[in-house]
Amino acid sequence: MRIFDTTLRDGEQAPGNAMTPAQKLEMALHLEALGVDCVEAGFPASSPSDFEATQRIARAIKRSRFATFSRTRRNDIDLAVEAGGIENHEVQMVATGSDIHLKYKRGITRAEAVSEVATAVSHAIALGITHVSVGIEDASRSEDRFLRELTETAVGAGATCIILADTTGCMVPQEYGDLIAKIRSWVPEGVRVSTHCHDDFGLSLANALAGLEAGADEVQVTLGGIGERAGNTPMEELAAVLSYKGGHYNLHTDIELSEMYRAYTALRGMINLAEPRNKPIFGTYAFGTVAGIHQQGILSNPATYEYVEPENFGRERSLLIGRHSGRSILRHLLEDLGAEVNENTLHDIYRRHVADRQGSDCEDLSVLRKRLEAEVRDRPAELSTTL
Template sequence: MHHQATSKRVRVFDTTLRDGEQAPANGMTPDQKLEMALRVEALGADCVEAGFPASSPSDFEATRKISRALTKCRFATFSRTRREDIDLAVEAGGTENHEVQMVATGSDIHLKYKRGISRAEAVSEVSTTVSHAAALGVTHISVGIEDASRSDDQLLKDLTETAVSSGATCIILADTTGCMVPQEYGELIGKIRSWVPDAVRVSTHCHDDFGLSLANALAGLEAGADEVQVTLGGIGERAGNTPLEELAAVLSYKSDFYGMHTDIGLDGMYEAYTALRKMIALAEPRNKPVFGTYAFGTVAGIHQQGILSNPATYEYVEPAVFGRERSLLIGRHSGRSILRHLLEGLGAGLTETEIDDLYRRHIAERRGSDCEDLEVLRQRLALELGRREVHPLPELKPELAG
């Protein structure tokens, strides 16, 4: 997977430790956050969000640890548009290599029911707080417009222009409730991109309530966004955020189509996700893209017959690229081709009648969802056929197996 000379590099901002961690049951200790921050840095993220220092001593401590440990990427903190939050963020992480991100109130529904303030007050807060961060010596200042997807042009323009004129270097458009579809979100990003100078970064922050967080982020990139906020495994509020692994996979396989790429190392992501799952006791899903238990597994005979001949028949996204292995599982939907493949490895010269009998007993008559690994069935067949010398399982043709 190569990148065109003209390919645009998309910045990756990881919020696993903030938006990901603030969702139910995802809490991590400062030391666990530090470990995950280092893992995400090693994958090639541009920025790791450490947390919300003003929210708890734990987030303050995590920010302190992470700010001192990262060597290759920037770290970010989350603050409200309040001077005290900014002061605590800077106290925890200093100003060097620190992206101070503050959240502006971006919709009338939030202004009225959450904040109880006017539009003018919301705009004024942005001006005061961004100026305060700049006065403290912070050089990377992001303003995230919360609920931007339910805002209107006037409020968005006022917030954005005030943020930039006060010193903000990045505007983040949050689809906080996951209410947008790609065309809408693309139009939102395009609008902001046309209002701010090229030097100001535009970033996406999408939620997955409709299952569109990745599609919306891609539409945002096509409309001129420079950066995508992601989480590992897509963890985050409610249905989650744009998943890091899905974004990285699409922009690797489809980099020519989009004219874009990321610098995320694909082969280390599953290991990082597995570490995260252990920390937050998250069960591995069966069918999740890239990370699912059976994302590269099949039990269906027609698929298995194709994969045994050439994996490309049913694999466009390749397991080895992501440090995964394909799994051919035996279940009642498996066919005779997988059985013949096993018998070939056992050096068993059987008649069709004998093969039919084995097929009926070991495959066709299985219970509904019952399936098992190839190796387990191979050992059972070896015992049944009295084969002491079991040959290794025939390999897929080397030129096809990658």
């Protein structure tokens, strides 16, 4: 299945995420190196900055395809082609897909929305674009008859991909899977069906997976899940699921797992995004633990508490010390230092370094190791050592 990355468009347009053209080019090259199938460069008609970013990315991208975002307006499409040319360029245009958007945002009828799609797709084809995708905005709140008319009109005019946007993140997986299945049954073989899911219920990944099971060929993602409101389907979570559960879905991607965290770190630096503690794959402590029971298991065999392995994602496991840690980690450190202690001495060290810790902060294992090294050095009579 294909990965379409919208970090530089949907992700970048969200509050706090703005990037310069130079930064967008740098990120586009990171994304291409990860192996994404298509990098969305931006919305050229929206600003001179997006126009310039598209120019730079179009010249630099070689292995991946690049895409632009347009409204169903000739001028938007003209500017997209002016910025990016026609080679290796996917023109993505957004169709108005629900009555609530028609009435309150656009002030047009269903018939006018359908006519816009036919005209816009035909115009892009006439300009020489061979990859034309139509994203149906708010498809999750559309009505079947209207949705089918939009879809069949787009395909009839030459669209090569239909994108179903759960724009408000209002669907649950069964609903979204059913939506994708309908579209898959309405379009001919060879026309891609793509997911675009938002995370307002925390279900963007689950909905995208349901879409794949229902016949979608492509998932639109962002690095770290950034995007409007609660964000989009996170690339790293989708890639992780398909790496470990690809056999279940009979699908795979070519994403380079081990380089994703490096790319995410670069992205965070550009947009000044704090690293969350508990985010899957990318969280500070996604592969860390302070709990004694967990540490005891991990020291014996990491598989006891790790199904997702940190080294596959360019991460390292971290065992931290806090008041929830146990004696196992102390034994491990002391043995590593060549020290042998009896139970009374171990209890004393545990009380002073672990149990009596104030507050909820934890510290890295290396900090405790240095303190224990000092004790082994300063208390040789009590801490029998082979050092």
